[in-house]
Amino acid sequence: DTGVSQDPRHKITKRGQNVTFRCDPISEHNRLYWYRQTLGQGPEFLTYFQNEAQLEKSRLLSDRFSAERPKGSFSTLEIQRTEQGDSAMYLCASSLNGPAGNTIYFGEGSWLTVV
Amino acid sequence: GQNIDQPTEMTATEGAIVQINCTYQTSGFNGLFWYQQHAGEAPTFLSYNVLDGLEEKGRFSSFLSRSKGYSYLLLKELQMKDSASYLCAVRDFNDYKLSFGAGTTVTVRA
Numbered sequence: 001d002t003g004v005s006q007d008p009r010h011k012i013t014k015r016g017q018n019v020t021f022r023c024d025p026i027s028e029h030n031r032l033y034w035y036r037q038t039l040g041q042g043p044e045f046l047t048y049f050q051n052e053a054q055l056e057k058s059r060l061l062s063d064r065f066s067a068e069r070p071k072g073s074f075s076t077l078e079i080q081r082t083e084q085g086d087s088a089m090y091l092c093a094s095s096l097n098g099p100a101g102n103t104i105y106f107g108e109g110s111w112l113t114v115v
Numbered sequence: 116g117q118n119i120d121q122p123t124e125m126t127a128t129e130g131a132i133v134q135i136n137c138t139y140q141t142s143g144f145n146g147l148f149w150y151q152q153h154a155g156e157a158p159t160f161l162s163y164n165v166l167d168g169l170e171e172k173g174r175f176s177s178f179l180s181r182s183k184g185y186s187y188l189l190l191k192e193l194q195m196k197d198s199a200s201y202l203c204a205v206r207d208f209n210d211y212k213l214s215f216g217a218g219t220t221v222t223v224r225a
Contacts, residue, residue: 031211042202042215043158091157104213106157
């Protein structure tokens with residue numbers, strides 16, 4: 001399978017705990033994105049990387065959220081001191097800068113439930 | 116930023132045609148995408164329009180009018196498996212991320 005993969009797929013955590021999600025993009029893709037989606041809404045942009053550089057962060061990304069892509073391949077999204085409002089599906093996506101329109105392909109998502 | 120509007124829900128009969136409209140406002144348009152999302156799953160890419168006109172791909176077609184800030188996704192010969200949420204997304208000029216509408220939930224009935 002050469003698609004975007006995310007781990008874990010599901011995470012239940014207690015309020016106040018830290019969680020980390022991992023994303024492995026499609027291998028040749030240089031751009032990687034994190035989105036968050038709640039029930040009945042479309043995905044909301046959080047941040048994106050081109051290679052290892054984090055080029056944009058949404059104001060939705062509070063100080064408790066941090067994302068890295070240290071070698072320009074996989075990425076991690078960490079949420080510190082989780083709150084119930086953080087419960088959502090966290091989607092990773094990747095794309096390639098090229099003539100094909102820069103289509104963004106999504107992974108299966110990581111479901112977070114904060115109790 | 117963008118303001119993207121699409122209907123919340125639509126219902127249609129198996130074998131019929133459904134048209135999902137999407138209107139958007141953006142400071143600099145650089146492409147419109149449609150994604151399909153089944154409940155609990157990730158969005159999957161359906162179509163991309165950057166120039167005016169109709170793009171056809173099997174049972175699905177997508178239309179764009181840049182001057183009107185308008186697109187539609189046409190689903191023909193509906194099947195039960197087409198029951199899903201359909202997301203309209205817009206890319207700004209000189210930007211790489213997509214901004215999504217809230218999605219249109221399509222229910223196909225027998």
